[in-house]
Amino acid sequence: MSAANPMEEAAMPASLAGEHVIVVGLGGMGLPLARSLVAEGAVVSVCDLDSGRIEASGLTGAVLDVTDEDAAERVIGALVEASGPPWALCVTAALVGRPADALTTSSADLRVLMEVNYLGTVNVDRAAARHMVAAGRGGRIVNWSSVNAVGGTRGGCAYAPSKAAVESFSQCLALELAEYAVTVNVVRPGSVDTPMINDLPEEAKARDRARIPLGRWGRGPEIAHVVRMLLDPAAAWVTGSIVTVDGGMLAAAGRPSGTSARDLPNLPTEPRSVSTRGERS
Numbered sequence: 424m425s426a427a428n429p430m431e432e433a434a435m436p437a438s439l440a441g442e443h444v445i446v447v448g449l450g451g452m453g454l455p456l457a458r459s460l461v462a463e464g465a466v467v468s469v470c471d472l473d474s475g476r477i478e479a480s481g482l483t484g485a486v487l488d489v490t491d492e493d494a495a496e497r498v499i500g501a502l503v504e505a506s507g508p509p510w511a512l513c514v515t516a517a518l519v520g521r522p523a524d525a526l527t528t529s530s531a532d533l534r535v536l537m538e539v540n541y542l543g544t545v546n547v548d549r550a551a552a553r554h555m556v557a558a559g560r561g562g563r564i565v566n567w568s569s570v571n572a573v574g575g576t577r578g579g580c581a582y583a584p585s586k587a588a589v590e591s592f593s594q595c596l597a598l599e600l601a602e603y604a605v606t607v608n609v610v611r612p613g614s615v616d617t618p619m620i621n622d623l624p625e626e627a628k629a630r631d632r633a634r635i636p637l638g639r640w641g642r643g644p645e646i647a648h649v650v651r652m653l654l655d656p657a658a659a660w661v662t663g664s665i666v667t668v669d670g671g672m673l674a675a676a677g678r679p680s681g682t683s684a685r686d687l688p689n690l691p692t693e694p695r696s697v698s699t700r701g702e703r704s
């Protein structure tokens with residue numbers, strides 16, 4: 424049987440070992456991901472706005488402000504010079520910002536999160552995708568969204584739309600890059616124990632945890648595990664997908680307690696017996 428895309432079978436790597444993977448954003452999710460990729464034998468380059476994070480990681484990398492389109496081209500180009508065209512790109516860099524209400528938040532404040540979270544992802548995706556297409560070996564792009572992209576969140580008028588835009592852009596890009604066997608997927612984390620949310624007031628943290636059926640925040644390495652599956656050459660038929668990793672939070676959405684029908688008022692707490700003819704007793 425011939426391959427629909429000849430590139431897919433001709434030049435695809437057998438594993439991540441020896442493959443160049445660029446991780447953008449070295450925070451609570453980016454750093455464990457980058458380390459786990461190194462452990463798997465990948466050649467990892469990292470980028471962050473914060474040079475201190477790059478130095479502290481001990482990984483090879485370059486400072487990059489993802490909002491600067493020219494810099495994204497230049498920095499990704501330099502990483503390609505040093506380590507070859509990337510097999511994969513992961514874009515974790517983002518800001519959560521302050522709570523933003525629709526009627527009181529300035530357009531300037533809304534623009535900051537759109538520029539970092541949405542356009543920043545676009546800038547880096549495009550810069551890396553051009554090298555993947557030119558190399559002709561296929562590739563993997565994983566962008567970062569959030570459960571906040573789904574439905575409305577009070578105070579989420581800046582962050583949530585920026586993440587919804589990442590999801591939509593990623594699916595459009597997936598269609599464009601399919602003919603080059605470059606897959607584009609999104610990981611959509613729930614609350615993960617990283618500096619991004621650790622500064623919340625204790626009461627807000629407790630409320631947030633109570634909405635998670637698995638009863639705790641996620642951990643950076645747990646997100647990294649799912650992302651590595653998407654980066655694997657064998658994940659060749661997964662593209663345009665949004666992979667929720669949230670301890671069950673979205674599955675429970677819409678329920679006041681978020682965990683069990685037994686917590687809802689006016690529902691029987693014990694199962695009723697059902698006769699063989701299907702009549703409830």
Ligand SMILES: NC(=O)c1ccc[n+]([C@@H]2O[C@H](COP(=O)([O-])OP(=O)(O)OC[C@H]3O[C@@H](n4cnc5c(N)ncnc54)[C@H](O)[C@@H]3O)[C@@H](O)[C@H]2O)c1
Nearest residue numbers: 448449450451452472488489516517567569614615617619
């Ligand atoms: N932590 C959570 O609970 C959570 C939940 C859902 C989604 N997310 C998303 O997951 C991703 C990773 O989150 P995290 O918890 O690791 O965040 P983090 O705050 O720990 O790390 C974010 C990193 O992005 C970098 N960064 C910020 N602005 C940048 C810019 N302009 N250019 C380059 N780098 C920049 C920061 O320096 C930092 O190292 C983000 O996209 C975030 O929105 C996080």
